[in-house]
Amino acid sequence: MPADIPPFPPGQDPDQTISYRTPRPQPPNDAHTRQWPYPEELGPTVAPPAAPAKRGRGWIIALVAAVLVGVVGGGGVWAASMLSGGGTQPHEVLPGNAVAYVRLDLDPAANQKIALFNIARKFSATKESFAGDDPRKALFETMRKDAGEFTELDYAKDVEPWLGDRIGAAVLPPAQDGAEPGMVVAVQVKDEEAALAGIAKLDSTPERTKTGVAFREGYAIIADTQEEADRYARATPLSENERFTGDLDALGEPGVLSFWADLGAIAKVAGTEQDPDTMDLVRNARFTGALRFGDDYAELTGFARGMDVKTTETEPVKLGELPATTAGAAGISGLGDIVRDQWAKLQKAADAAGSGGRSLTESGAEYGLTLPDDLVTLLGKSITVAVDGEGLNGDQPNGGVVLRTDPAKAREVLAKLEASAAGSGVAPQLVKVDGDGKLVVATSQDYANKLSGQGTLADSETFQLAMPGAEDATFGLYADLDKIESLYLDGLRGEERANAEVLRAVGLSGRASADNAGFTLRVLFN
Template sequence: MAGQPLPPYPFNQDPDRTVSYRQPSPGSVPGPGTQPYTYAAQPPVAQSPAAQPYAQQPYAEQQYAQQPYTGQPSWQQVQIGAPQPPARKRGRGWLTAIVAAVIVALIGGGGVYAMTMLSGGGAQPEDVLPSGTMAYVRLDLDPAANQKVALFQLARKFSATRGAFTGDDPRKALFELLRQGDGDLAKIDYARDVAPWLGDRVGLGVLAPKAGSSTPRVVAAVQVTDQEQARAGVRKLDADGELKGLAFREDYAILAETQAEADAYAKAEPLSRDADFAADLKAVGEPGVLSFWGDAGKIAKAAQAAGATSAAEAGTLDMVKGVRFAGALRFDGEYAELTGISRGGAVQAAAGAEGARLSRLPATTVGALSVSGLGGLLADQWPQITAAADGTMGGRSFSDFVDLARQSYGLSLPEDLVTLLGGNITLAVDERGLDGAVPNAGAVLSTDPAKAQEIVTKIEKFVADSGAGAPQLTKVAADGRLIIAASQQYADELAADGTLGGSETFTTAIPDADSATAALYVDLDKIEKYYLNGLRGEERANAQALRAIGLSARRSGDVTSFSLRVLFN
């Protein structure tokens, strides 16, 4: 089939399908009217659901469309072969763009690693680790194609990873990074001792301690390509002999503390068939390069059964019984994202909670924090808060402090605090005035403005009487809001609807910000001038690569989802 045009198939189909490419020699790069790149491939096979690319991150169409490579044609100039269909069908347009972008990024740009490695299929560590695992971490160097391309692209922005993430083997890149901080690995030759048998995936599981022990059991699953070479290679890597048990299941080596445990784990029901585990990982979505899962309830139960907790710690562990969590580390051409969920627990989301207000802040906002439902949460948890505070008052009772606030200043706790926090509280700092004596900072409280203003006045008197200096604050009442700021001008700006939500940096850092129940945003590009002068060389270059940080969370019932994104220039 050599000489045929490149079809718009996804690159993360069956890993056994081999694809090879011929690149013209320097000076013969195709241009308009010349022959396109050619390929030779076996017929495509059906794509499994697990190998689908991250459907909600069609970043390549945005990331590469306007980035031609020096000395090479931009992807718009590369002739893909067959003409584009007249109508753009759902799901096909962005896929074709990814194909074109990957060709230029990996072939035209000098090559990050071979196209044959863009598979993303095959068994995962959870398919061989035992059910009953309390906590689990997985590293996958063979994720979906979009994840690998973005990972290598971002890794090359930083000096600490730029040298390692080159060539055509991501396993070697990781090994070289680990060797930099581990003297024992300096004796290991990757090409001789590791490459012949090491696969692309590693999983680590933690199980409850044995009876009479307080130490959790650990089991590892390492993907291998040759069992006999793996036996020798694993022993060489585990020089301390911490994992004496070795068994094989499918194409994984199962490593445990004893041989009996390794044999038992290799025959056990797999973790992937645990209903809770499967539901949690499905809720997370694309597992990315790194994923994790844990059952906090099982962990707390095991710790208590082993007698590894004090009475005070046992009370804390009781609060997490029934809580499970899961998450993944994913990459895009513009950012790295740590995302996840938690389920269960005693704390429930307030019905009809107001969303975060960050998108309505001024466009000059450099940092902001918005939290909804704190008032209702404080009211529900006040007894627990009082009990916890009693242990930090140096022999005095927290109730004494509450009585003093009521008698001397007319503050009623927790009622006044519940009113003040209201449905949402948003704190903001503006770019203008950061180098002044008092920065432009303020708060927007979604509450009864008249009642809240009275409470603020009482608190100001309390602060003044305590001897703590405090700046003069401007208070502006708006419709259902009280704005408190360092200046009248900034208070007026916060009272009006701003346009931060129109910033591409903001919307990338915090997607769907108005639906979040909590959000944090920092625009690093706007404040880098205040810290770059103290940095030199590679440290300065690394800092300049950082663009912004966004953290958002959403809660519905007993389920909380979160996303932490670090954006790059």
């Protein structure tokens, strides 16, 4: 489902020509009156497994549950007639000079709806909510309950008759120097007259400053003033901004939630032009991303393109070469080059932050290190930290570090650190094993030997699903939650334990190069 990190060709400036599109009445749409089907009406459901017991992952559960409830809380799978996910998107009606844009779609593509439904059915926090209610109502009621908003309104009478399934918001450049950035919201509507009345009831501002509302292609364009709303409704849309559309095409499936930002334009608004180094870095940069779902995972993916970073190409971090028994790992490549190339700036930043009058070089000398050379040697081409699933409950778990660097030089640097540690009375017992272009440092001889060989973690189905593009990733983080559940599961009971059992793994993989960077964060479910 996630698109590969794109080649990021530079975009072109958007066409600023203003065109006017006459608002037109929207025909009645019976599809907006929903009768939610049972999952069997849409095909086989992925039933939650009986689950061998698993533990603690509380913050992940809270995050996933919040997304599931917040995005579609209270709604089952959309009616079969609504599975296309087609129609006008907010970026087709919002102004093309936007510097940032976010979209929430309660009518995404069919694969997103079904995947989200099946995942939500796995958690007790969301399982009962998916019983047949309108997801828009769930959002409205959540706002009413949590924020104390709209307490005098009745959803069925004041909101449901006009509210559509999509909403988008855009941040606009200030109208003049020194002014605040503008904000405009596009809400999909089914009935313009009912929408005007409903929005008026939602508007709590004084009569003299009532919110402005205009209509464009089935959306209410909402702004601070009527003059602004009318102007935004006539503007060339964001869908004709070539930089935006190029980034959106590269993103692929936009999922339930998507976002875009012109980092260079935002930097100008923030006054970053006074910092030439930062401005050079982001002048043509944009960031694009999406929240989307697969059969057994939730995914947040994003990429930046158009950056101007003067760095050498880095090789993959190769987490897939770790042992198949790996429970968790994190790795990054290219840090050695970054430290060497950016040492002067790092020193300057450290001085600005305050270092007791000592430079980084002087601080390193206290530990017997010659900086930056020794640090560059240790970081090398890449550094990977790993913990094994075997022996995890023992007195000394199997952990280690793989340094892809010159083994002999790295041993010399480590000897300096060990001598310094011995002098302070702290001397950890670590085992070192040379490999092919790497040095392995581990807590035991057996695990050091294991790490120094060619592992087969890449063959694991869990790893493959959690780490898309791992073979080319220059940074990554992986945790097989099923392998570490013994560390926390016994402390959980009831629903909390059952929810924890659903979580299978977490993976973060991505690649950074001279002018672009991309990542994918996935949470897998049993």
